[in-house]
Amino acid sequence: xxxxxxxxxxxxxxxxxxxxxxxxxxxxxxxxxxxxxxxxxxxxxxxxxxxxxxxxxxxxxxxxxxxxxxxxxxxxxxxxxxxxxxxxxxxxxxxxxxxxxxxxxxxxxxxxxxxxxxxxxxxxxxxxxxxxxxxxxxxxxxxxxxxxxxxxxxxxxxxxxxxxxxxxxxxxxxxxxxxxxxxxxxxxxxxxxxxxxxxxxxxxxxxxxxxxxxxxxxxxxxxxxxxxxxxxxxxxxxxxxxxxxxxxxxxxxxxxxxxxxxxxxxxxxxxxxxxxxxxxxxxxxxxxxxxxxxxxxxxxxxxxxxxxxxxxxxxxxxxxxxxx
Numbered sequence: 589x590x591x592x593x594x595x596x597x598x599x600x601x602x603x604x605x606x607x608x609x610x611x612x613x614x615x616x617x618x619x620x621x622x623x624x625x626x627x628x629x630x631x632x633x634x635x636x637x638x639x640x641x642x643x644x645x646x647x648x649x650x651x652x653x654x655x656x657x658x659x660x661x662x663x664x665x666x667x668x669x670x671x672x673x674x675x676x677x678x679x680x681x682x683x684x685x686x687x688x689x690x691x692x693x694x695x696x697x698x699x700x701x702x703x704x705x706x707x708x709x710x711x712x713x714x715x716x717x718x719x720x721x722x723x724x725x726x727x728x729x730x731x732x733x734x735x736x737x738x739x740x741x742x743x744x745x746x747x748x749x750x751x752x753x754x755x756x757x758x759x760x761x762x763x764x765x766x767x768x769x770x771x772x773x774x775x776x777x778x779x780x781x782x783x784x785x786x787x788x789x790x791x792x793x794x795x796x797x798x799x800x801x802x803x804x805x806x807x808x809x810x811x812x813x814x815x816x817x818x819x820x821x822x823x824x825x826x827x828x829x830x831x832x833x834x835x836x837x838x839x840x841x842x843x844x845x846x847x848x849x850x851x852x853x854x855x856x857x858x859x860x861x862x863x864x865x866x867x868x869x870x871x872x873x874x875x876x877x878x879x880x881x882x883x884x885x886x887x888x889x890x891x892x893x894x895x896x897x898x899x900x901x902x903x904x905x906x907x908x909x910x911x912x
Contacts, residue, residue: 592808596845597858598635601807603837604814607822609637614668616681617644617653629660632841639664641710643671643681645691647698654699654707665703667695669711672746672756683746686715689727693734700735708738710782710802713766714745724766728774738778740802741767757805768797788820809861831862832899839887846886853880856890868897 593613601610615628620642631638640657642665644650650667657665669692671682685692692709699707709731713724728739744760751759762784771779780800785791791801807814812831818824828834842855856876863869875893879885 592805592858594858595631595635596855597808597811598638599632599841600834600838600859600862601811601814602635603828603834604811605817606827607637607818607824608814609639609664610635611639611641611666614641614643614671614682615653617642617646617649620653620656621649625656629656629662631660631662633661634841636661637663639666639708641666641668643668645680645685645688645695647695650695651698651702654703654705658703658705662705664706664708665699666708666710666740667692667699669709670742670746671753672712672748672751673753683712683715684748686711686723686727686746687718689730692727693730696731696736697734706738707736708740709736710740710742712742712744712746713763716745716747716749719745721766721769724770725773728770728777732774732777737776738780739770740780740782740800741770743767743781743783764794771798788816791821810864811861812864830899831866832894832897835859835862835890835894839890842890843887851881852885852889856880859890863897866897867900871896 591613593611598610598612601608612631620628629640640653640660640662642650642653642657644653644667654665668682669685673682680688680691696707696709711727714720731739743762743764743766744756746756747760764781764783767779767781771777778799780802781794781798782802782804785794785801785803786806791803794801803813812834815826815828815834819826828837838859842852845855846852857880860873860876863872872893875896876889879889879892
């Protein structure tokens with residue numbers, strides 16, 4: 589979710605669900621240690637609960653960044669062992685680490701020693717060359733032996749040779765049953781399932797076998813899905829009743845960002861999916877696309893775009909989610 593789950597998207601997501609745990613985009617340890625640390629860790633307090641996702645493999649660097657996560661107020665620190673891109677592989681980051689469970693365990697152990705925050709791991713069910721059930725169990729056992737209790741499992745292998753990152757999100761087949769088997773084999777661990785999940789009906793089915801569900805691209809492209817989460821899974825009322833109300837709640841935040849010198853187009857691109865599948869939704873996206881990049885563009889662009897969408901009463905149902 590690099591360049592997707594930025595603070596600008598997360599602020600919108602939080603208007604739609606008060607209880608969903610949100611994750612940052614992956615930030616490498618090198619960027620945090622040698623780059624502009626405050627810029628990479630900047631977030632709004634309204635985004636909580638919020639987890640910082642790290643990319644890295646050096647135990648000392650991971651420990652340092654885990655301590656930074658606590659210092660900056662995050663609620664969890666997560667190690668990414670699932671990203672398949674060539675760029676991160678070359679730095680021993682992401683899915684390639686599944687071939688080195690001892691190294692992951694060493695990093696997790698160092699992170700746990702450096703922070704009181706929960707330390708979690710997001711990973712694949714395997715990679716090319718290490719894609720057997722026994723390989724997966726070895727990974728889980730070594731990393732849990734280092735103290736990790738929560739595993740977020742993308743139910744696909746990552747093919748590091750021959751597939752692009754985009755293809756790795758779709759081509760390897762989903763094996764949800766493997767994640768179910770992990771929970772059955774390791775009932776003392778928290779096992780959260782991820783990969784290709786789009787509807788509440790699918791979430792309910794997965795929750796029969798696992799402890800939680802992570803949504804990625806579906807929640808980004810169709811953020812209104814999140815508006816039903818609090819009532820469906822947490823027994824709490826919906827925080828907003830319409831897409832328009834959600835967007836209006838984001839306007840003061842957008843103005844604050846504009847006042848900081850952020851270009852509107854850098855913010856508005858994360859709003860494009862809010863009216864997906866709705867009458868006027870295409871006009872909403874087109875107006876923003878044609879105007880947000882212009883010099884001096886401000887809130888009036890968002891307001892004019894929103895005016896192109898009628899305000900029917902929204903209801904969050906599985907059918908609405910699928911069609912959106």
